[in-house]
Amino acid sequence: MSEVYKKLENIVKEKYISNSIYVRHAYSRNVDPILQGVPDIVIRPKDAQEIAEILKIANIENIPVTPRGGGDCEFGGSKPIGDGGIVLDMKRMNEIIKLDQENLIVTVEAGISWGKLNEYLCHYDLYTGCMGPGSGMTAAVGGSISHHSVGGGGCAKYGACTNQLVSLEVVLPTGEIIETGSQANKYSKFPFNRFGNGPDLAGLFCGDNGIFGVKTKVSLQIFPRPPFAAYKTFQLPRKERVISAKIMNEIRQKGIDVYDVMYMMDLLVRLGSEKGMFPFWENLKKKRGVIFYTIEANSEKELEEKVKQLDEIMLNNKTEELNSEIADGNIARWHYAEQGHWQFYHNLWGVSHCMEPLTAECFSPIDSYPEVLNDIDQWDMEHNEDMQKIFNIAKTRPIAGSGPIVLVDGNNVEITCGFTTIGSYFNGENHEFLKELNLKLWKSLLERVTKHGVQWYMMGDYMSRLMVDMGAYPEHYYNFMKSIKQSLDPKMILSRGKFNFWGK
Numbered sequence: 001m002s003e004v005y006k007k008l009e010n011i012v013k014e015k016y017i018s019n020s021i022y023v024r025h026a027y028s029r030n031v032d033p034i035l036q037g038v039p040d041i042v043i044r045p046k047d048a049q050e051i052a053e054i055l056k057i058a059n060i061e062n063i064p065v066t067p068r069g070g071g072d073c074e075f076g077g078s079k080p081i082g083d084g085g086i087v088l089d090m091k092r093m094n095e096i097i098k099l100d101q102e103n104l105i106v107t108v109e110a111g112i113s114w115g116k117l118n119e120y121l122c123h124y125d126l127y128t129g130c131m132g133p134g135s136g137m138t139a140a141v142g143g144s145i146s147h148h149s150v151g152g153g154g155c156a157k158y159g160a161c162t163n164q165l166v167s168l169e170v171v172l173p174t175g176e177i178i179e180t181g182s183q184a185n186k187y188s189k190f191p192f193n194r195f196g197n198g199p200d201l202a203g204l205f206c207g208d209n210g211i212f213g214v215k216t217k218v219s220l221q222i223f224p225r226p227p228f229a230a231y232k233t234f235q236l237p238r239k240e241r242v243i244s245a246k247i248m249n250e251i252r253q254k255g256i257d258v259y260d261v262m263y264m265m266d267l268l269v270r271l272g273s274e275k276g277m278f279p280f281w282e283n284l285k286k287k288r289g290v291i292f293y294t295i296e297a298n299s300e301k302e303l304e305e306k307v308k309q310l311d312e313i314m315l316n317n318k319t320e321e322l323n324s325e326i327a328d329g330n331i332a333r334w335h336y337a338e339q340g341h342w343q344f345y346h347n348l349w350g351v352s353h354c355m356e357p358l359t360a361e362c363f364s365p366i367d368s369y370p371e372v373l374n375d376i377d378q379w380d381m382e383h384n385e386d387m388q389k390i391f392n393i394a395k396t397r398p399i400a401g402s403g404p405i406v407l408v409d410g411n412n413v414e415i416t417c418g419f420t421t422i423g424s425y426f427n428g429e430n431h432e433f434l435k436e437l438n439l440k441l442w443k444s445l446l447e448r449v450t451k452h453g454v455q456w457y458m459m460g461d462y463m464s465r466l467m468v469d470m471g472a473y474p475e476h477y478y479n480f481m482k483s484i485k486q487s488l489d490p491k492m493i494l495s496r497g498k499f500n501f502w503g504k
């Protein structure tokens, strides 16, 4: 056992550190089938103090450290880039620290999942508003703040999960511990506001993809769950992409505070029904795209009025309403009332036998997304020859396209785009050429979508470097970001290599 390992073991105790090959490999991947980086050591710290001590040793020994929450990053962000280093598994830090019902703020350890947090809050008729990402059963609050996650419900009304952030406790890459927002005044008794006491330094850590510090404590605004809600699902007419965007725009123009609006394209409806994922749509005569809305209210009268306004928009756009039960195809009811928002993304990715996603998530203005989707179709056709090579092995054609298009705050949507594929090991054989082919296709698709001017919010290993490689960052912006990194983390210990910030 090395000297360094012994020093680290002294900090967390034997049970919470490992360099066994099984454990190291278990932490070497995220959800994509190709990116891998095997750490030397995996550590499960219990608090900020332990993390501070670990980071101090990592600085002395020049060992890169990668924080990991639920490990659900789609771009290899919570495993090392290249082999080696330490993975810091945050999931042991999963407790609720304080529920402040008076001020509607909850403080949690950063490794807690959205599922566990909201299960706790629902006993008080409270919720987090934005319910985190679609992976909320496993994704950690700290991981999601590091991504600016949206998608797990409520983001049309509440925005991304960073919108409700009040305060963070962060261990800086060199081991100092800070608290942001109202906690930057040492006389403040509890976290109550994000902004003030100088610039919004919490913002530095929102969407930082784990490069500026390790989040250990998170305080979030929470909200009383309104007692009334309506949820309706509609089939779209032809030209569904443009019509769905028009509907979302009209909802925003009229200032209706919808909780969720989601468009699922015809391909998803057809495939999901064929593969048994959406049994309630099996009997639909035409497998067209669907759009649904969820709206909340504090009284029946208020709900009625809002529903009337929304239905008018839907019907003016020639949609056809499905009946109200889940069995009738009303996915909106399942999504809200049965917490389907944390369930169906997982299944979506398994919808094609044996295929895995090479995907990405970005924000785009509402009126641009039909064009982005059309261009992904065009890209797919242009790459048919390569897609056929994957088909020849998997016997299933990769699907390029988008998952659900979700209305987020402002006039924006979240687009999940990419294609499904297989890793190079398939059915007991190694098809080495697939490694290169998958990377080539992924790069080409992501570059294409980037050129539509979208905003990637989950950057991980791959997208953070691709943005730099393709010169998408304006020079002064990139240099500004790099100089912050250099002053916070002179040895580039934390998440080394992301955004091409390589260490010494």
Ligand SMILES: Cc1cc2nc3c(=O)[nH]c(=O)nc-3n(C[C@H](O)[C@H](O)[C@H](O)COP(=O)(O)OP(=O)(O)OC[C@H]3O[C@@H](n4cnc5c(N)ncnc54)[C@H](O)[C@@H]3O)c2cc1C
Residues within 6 Å of the ligand: 030, 031, 066, 067, 068, 069, 070, 071, 072, 073, 074, 077, 078, 079, 090, 110, 111, 132, 133, 134, 135, 138, 139, 140, 141, 142, 143, 144, 145, 146, 147, 148, 149, 150, 151, 152, 209, 210, 211, 213, 214, 215, 216, 345, 346, 349, 361, 458, 460, 495
């Ligand atoms: C089935 C599925 C559905 C998904 N749906 C969505 C969706 O709807 N919306 C969406 O936004 N994303 C979605 N994702 C992607 C991902 O799950 C989310 O972005 C999620 O918020 C990541 O949280 P995590 O805890 O899993 O993060 P991880 O993958 O563990 O980490 C994410 C990043 O944050 C860093 N990090 C983790 N914890 C900390 C910490 N405490 N301090 C500092 N840095 C840290 C990591 O180094 C990494 O760069 C989905 C993924 C899957 C697999």
